[in-house]
Amino acid sequence: MVAVNELSLLAVAAFLASTGQAWSPKNSYVPANVTCDDDITLVRNATFQLSQNETEWLKKRSAYTEEALKDFLKRSLSNFSDSSILDDLFSGNSSTVPKIGIAASGGGYRAMLSGAGMIAAMDNRTDGANEHGLGGLLQSSTYLAGLSGGNWLTGTLSWNNWTSVQEIVNNFTNDDSIWDIDHSIVSPGGINIFKSGSRWDHISDAVEAKQKAGFNVSLADVWGRALAYNWFPSLYRGGVGYTWSTLRDAEVFQDGAMPFPISVADGRYPGTSVINLNATLFEFNPFEMGSWDPTLNSFTDIKYLGTNVSEGKPIHKGKCIAGFDNTGFIMGTSSTLFNQFLLRINDTSLPKFIVKLASHFLNDLSDDYNDIAIYSPNPFKDTDYQVGNASKSISDSRDLFLVDGGEDNQNVPLNPLIQKQRGLDVVFALDNSADTNQSWPDGASLVNTYERQFSSQGKHAAFPYVPDVNTFVNLGLNERPTFFGCDANNLTDLEYIPPLVVYIPNARHSFNGNQSTFKLSYSEKERIGMIQNGFEAATRNNFTQDADFMGCIGCAILRRKQQALNYTLPKECDKCFKNYCWDGKLNSTKAFGVSNAAAVQSAELASASSSVQSASATTSASKSSKGQDKDDSSVTTTESSTSKKNGAPAMLMMGQSPVNGIYTMLSVFATVFGLL
Numbered sequence: 001m002v003a004v005n006e007l008s009l010l011a012v013a014a015f016l017a018s019t020g021q022a023w024s025p026k027n028s029y030v031p032a033n034v035t036c037d038d039d040i041t042l043v044r045n046a047t048f049q050l051s052q053n054e055t056e057w058l059k060k061r062s063a064y065t066e067e068a069l070k071d072f073l074k075r076s077l078s079n080f081s082d083s084s085i086l087d088d089l090f091s092g093n094s095s096t097v098p099k100i101g102i103a104a105s106g107g108g109y110r111a112m113l114s115g116a117g118m119i120a121a122m123d124n125r126t127d128g129a130n131e132h133g134l135g136g137l138l139q140s141s142t143y144l145a146g147l148s149g150g151n152w153l154t155g156t157l158s159w160n161n162w163t164s165v166q167e168i169v170n171n172f173t174n175d176d177s178i179w180d181i182d183h184s185i186v187s188p189g190g191i192n193i194f195k196s197g198s199r200w201d202h203i204s205d206a207v208e209a210k211q212k213a214g215f216n217v218s219l220a221d222v223w224g225r226a227l228a229y230n231w232f233p234s235l236y237r238g239g240v241g242y243t244w245s246t247l248r249d250a251e252v253f254q255d256g257a258m259p260f261p262i263s264v265a266d267g268r269y270p271g272t273s274v275i276n277l278n279a280t281l282f283e284f285n286p287f288e289m290g291s292w293d294p295t296l297n298s299f300t301d302i303k304y305l306g307t308n309v310s311e312g313k314p315i316h317k318g319k320c321i322a323g324f325d326n327t328g329f330i331m332g333t334s335s336t337l338f339n340q341f342l343l344r345i346n347d348t349s350l351p352k353f354i355v356k357l358a359s360h361f362l363n364d365l366s367d368d369y370n371d372i373a374i375y376s377p378n379p380f381k382d383t384d385y386q387v388g389n390a391s392k393s394i395s396d397s398r399d400l401f402l403v404d405g406g407e408d409n410q411n412v413p414l415n416p417l418i419q420k421q422r423g424l425d426v427v428f429a430l431d432n433s434a435d436t437n438q439s440w441p442d443g444a445s446l447v448n449t450y451e452r453q454f455s456s457q458g459k460h461a462a463f464p465y466v467p468d469v470n471t472f473v474n475l476g477l478n479e480r481p482t483f484f485g486c487d488a489n490n491l492t493d494l495e496y497i498p499p500l501v502v503y504i505p506n507a508r509h510s511f512n513g514n515q516s517t518f519k520l521s522y523s524e525k526e527r528i529g530m531i532q533n534g535f536e537a538a539t540r541n542n543f544t545q546d547a548d549f550m551g552c553i554g555c556a557i558l559r560r561k562q563q564a565l566n567y568t569l570p571k572e573c574d575k576c577f578k579n580y581c582w583d584g585k586l587n588s589t590k591a592f593g594v595s596n597a598a599a600v601q602s603a604e605l606a607s608a609s610s611s612v613q614s615a616s617a618t619t620s621a622s623k624s625s626k627g628q629d630k631d632d633s634s635v636t637t638t639e640s641s642t643s644k645k646n647g648a649p650a651m652l653m654m655g656q657s658p659v660n661g662i663y664t665m666l667s668v669f670a671t672v673f674g675l676l
């Protein structure tokens with residue numbers, strides 16, 4: 001990691017201003033000492049218990065969702081014969097009211113924008129959502145999880161006082177509006193070089209100051225800082241002092257007037273770079289960060305990340321660190337895959353520190369560290385909550401390394417929402433992944449989440465049966481909403497009855513929503529096109545393809561409680577379940593366009609890079625951009641040429657299984673830009 005220089009603390013002494021209590025103590029990117037109770041313990045034993053704070057908060061939220069859901073269901077069942085079940089379920093006892101979660105997948109700006117359209121379709125604040133959309137469903141939801149690009153979406157809404165997609169869209173014409181991504185992150189000012197230059201100077205200052213205060217930094221700091229200007233344009237320097245835990249003080253959160261936001265990242269075992277279904281999955285919520293997996297089974301108070309602890313107790317009694325939980329940093333942590341974009345530095349006039357940092361990672365540390373966010377000191381150091389004989393390597397380690405939540409190929413962040421203790425009845429899986437060679441989803445993310453429950457790390461969780469990806473494509477389950485796990489009686493072999501999953505895949509309606517993951521600038525017209533298409537994908541084209549679609553969503557929401565309590569659904573639900581539930585049929589014939597997601601992303605990366613690079617590198621890029629490489633052969637080709645250039649991009653992952661192919665892809669990227 002990057003060297004530590006404690007002397008330069010002076011450099012940050014200039015930041016003395018301190019606004020709201022929950023903001024970073026120095027109102028800057030630099031974490032700082034604060035006092036905390038002498039006997040404070042920052043880590044708790046998870047053991048499938050929600051935190052007390054979450055439990056308390058849920059009471060406030062349910063008062064709100066119960067009203068909203070009742071309205072939503074009344075509207076959705078209004079054309080159905082018999083809605084008496086609503087009287088049964090909403091009779092004043094909260095435990096009979098269905099609980100809803102929404103998960104927004106990764107996939108860069110494509111996932112952010114398409115997901116925004118899907119969320120907008122569920123938001124009663126969106127024009128048209130109450131007439132030809134699922135308006136009110138978002139207001140009825142308890143949890144909202146995001147991963148990578150999906151987290152840019154959920155984080156933007158949540159940490160802007162629960163603004164709406166509609167309001168963001170209405171403001172697109174303003175300068176420096178939220179999601180003003182006309183220009184790529186690398187040159188945010190477009191032709192205004194001065195603007196780009198000063199932006200990067202500020203980013204550089206912030207990250208350098210954190211490093212000088214004694215904290216390890218990586219490209220994830222740079223990336224999170226750079227992106228934050230798109231998320232929080234109204235805040236000083238894109239929210240340079242804005243912390244994740246600040247949300248606890250926001251009125252809209254305190255009142256339970258917004259869902260509980262959760263961000264997901266994967267843990268990287270020290271000394272390895274392989275991420276698979278055994279990786280430790282981390283979640284960040286407004287109160288805590290940690291994992292339900294046997295390898296950690298604990299959570300830490302997110303506000304005091306950065307504190308040097310042993311067994312959760314500060315090494316220096318009564319002294320904690322605050323301000324480490326910068327909102328942009330945590331949102332960037334979920335999407336470290338994109339760190340690679342910053343390696344494009346030699347193509348720009350970025351400040352020296354950034355160039356040095358990036359080159360440092362490229363040349364000295366090898367690719368092992370290109371994609372990580374460093375949480376050091378490790379908040380879980382010396383803790384002992386592991387279950388059974390699970391590895392203790394995470395709590396033994398001095399540093400905690402987190403990577404993009406999609407690197408285990410569970411690109412829809414369902415893990416936090418299927419936990420038994422959260423007790424959800426239905427989960428909406430918004431899938432904006434690029435799995436097929438046309439960059440549409442093929443259900444791979446659900447397949448992986450399904451499989452994880454049979455691994456040592458996932459066996460405490462349950463997920464409904466889903467078919468293989470070829471079946472997804474052959475039966476068109478990836479082109480329109482599909483329900484999984486419709487009959488609880490068929491799920492009794494699983495650990496517990498998991499929520500019913502409503503799968504909402506990205507599909508073409510009014511706009512080509514299958515943009516490359518690595519397209520990093522969208523004009524206003526493109527942004528609106530993506531959002532509108534997402535709205536249509538979530539509503540069966542504004543109900544024109546099925547006038548009963550909203551009623552069917554109502555049936556899906558009611559299903560678990562109806563079965564558990566033996567109530568009667570409207571008879572129209574039978575037809576809904578026939579139309580939308582996967583019935584167990586398989587057609588595993590190799591489907592057209594199905595490929596492994598890593599190969600698709602590697603093709604996208606290569607083609608994204610070819611648009612900015614010189615002729616020397618285009619050969620390798622165009623080769624894979626055809627999307628024909630079903631294996632990693634194109635990678636091998638590029639590899640030899642890079643290793644020559646700088647020994648470090650050691651192409652760490654040759655000969656690996658497809659699940660780890662994403663690393664190969666990262667390597668290609670580093671390679672291609674290394675040639676610049």
Ligand SMILES: *[C@@H]1O[C@H](CO)[C@@H](O)[C@H](O)[C@H]1NC(C)=O
Nearest residue numbers: 006031032033213214316319
């Ligand atoms: C916090 O206090 C400790 C002990 O006094 C000191 O060594 C450290 O540099 C301080 N850290 C920061 C970030 O100010």
Ligand SMILES: *[C@@H]1O[C@H](CO)[C@@H](O)[C@H](O)[C@H]1NC(C)=O
Nearest residue numbers: 067068069071124125136139
């Ligand atoms: C949206 O739903 C919430 C919760 O039911 C309600 O308080 C609010 O007034 C609704 N807003 C609109 C614009 O319909």
Ligand SMILES: *[C@@H]1O[C@H](CO)[C@@H](O)[C@H](O)[C@H]1NC(C)=O
Nearest residue numbers: 127128129510532535536542
């Ligand atoms: C669907 O509804 C959205 C939101 O009201 C609207 O922007 C879009 O134009 C509609 N699409 C069609 C095909 O009518």
Ligand SMILES: *[C@@H]1O[C@H](CO)[C@@H](O)[C@H](O)[C@H]1NC(C)=O
Nearest residue numbers: 159160161232234235242250
């Ligand atoms: C949220 O609202 C509060 C109070 O109105 C305001 O001080 C704060 O700046 C807002 N936060 C953002 C990110 O806009």
Ligand SMILES: *[C@@H]1O[C@H](CO)[C@@H](O)[C@H](O)[C@H]1NC(C)=O
Nearest residue numbers: 160163167168171174177178
């Ligand atoms: C939209 O613009 C208005 C007026 O400029 C501003 O008051 C509001 O905060 C903006 N909203 C968002 C979400 O940016």
Ligand SMILES: *[C@@H]1O[C@H](CO)[C@@H](O)[C@H](O)[C@H]1NC(C)=O
Nearest residue numbers: 276277278279455456457659
């Ligand atoms: C997970 O770990 C178990 C044993 O610890 C091993 O048997 C299994 O193959 C691993 N699964 C994956 C996907 O690596």
Ligand SMILES: *[C@@H]1O[C@H](CO)[C@@H](O)[C@H](O)[C@H]1NC(C)=O
Nearest residue numbers: 052053286287288300301302
């Ligand atoms: C939980 O809430 C209590 C007060 O009710 C507070 O003291 C504590 O810091 C909170 N913990 C977290 C992790 O938010």
Ligand SMILES: *[C@@H]1O[C@H](CO)[C@@H](O)[C@H](O)[C@H]1NC(C)=O
Nearest residue numbers: 045046047297383384385386
């Ligand atoms: C964590 O909680 C579980 C369940 O209460 C308990 O069995 C286990 O011993 C606890 N672990 C530690 C290290 O206290």
Ligand SMILES: *[C@@H]1O[C@H](CO)[C@@H](O)[C@H](O)[C@H]1NC(C)=O
Nearest residue numbers: 473474475587588589591592
């Ligand atoms: C399976 O799907 C393929 C490709 O869509 C199709 O050609 C074939 O007829 C299907 N087989 C069955 C048995 O339906």
Ligand SMILES: *[C@@H]1O[C@H](CO)[C@@H](O)[C@H](O)[C@H]1NC(C)=O
Nearest residue numbers: 562563564565566567568569
């Ligand atoms: C469920 O209700 C139906 C009629 O409403 C009844 O025939 C059946 O016995 C009930 N089943 C259980 C398990 O209570």
Ligand SMILES: *[C@@H]1O[C@H](CO)[C@@H](O)[C@H](O)[C@H]1NC(C)=O
Nearest residue numbers: 465485490491493582583584
């Ligand atoms: C029902 O359960 C069996 C395993 O017992 C599974 O193979 C099948 O796919 C399930 N059907 C549905 C529709 O989920």
Ligand SMILES: *[C@@H]1O[C@H](CO)[C@@H](O)[C@H](O)[C@H]1NC(C)=O
Nearest residue numbers: 343345346358359362673674
């Ligand atoms: C940028 O250029 C410098 C000097 O030419 C070189 O040492 C460095 O490796 C390059 N960095 C990248 C990321 O290509």
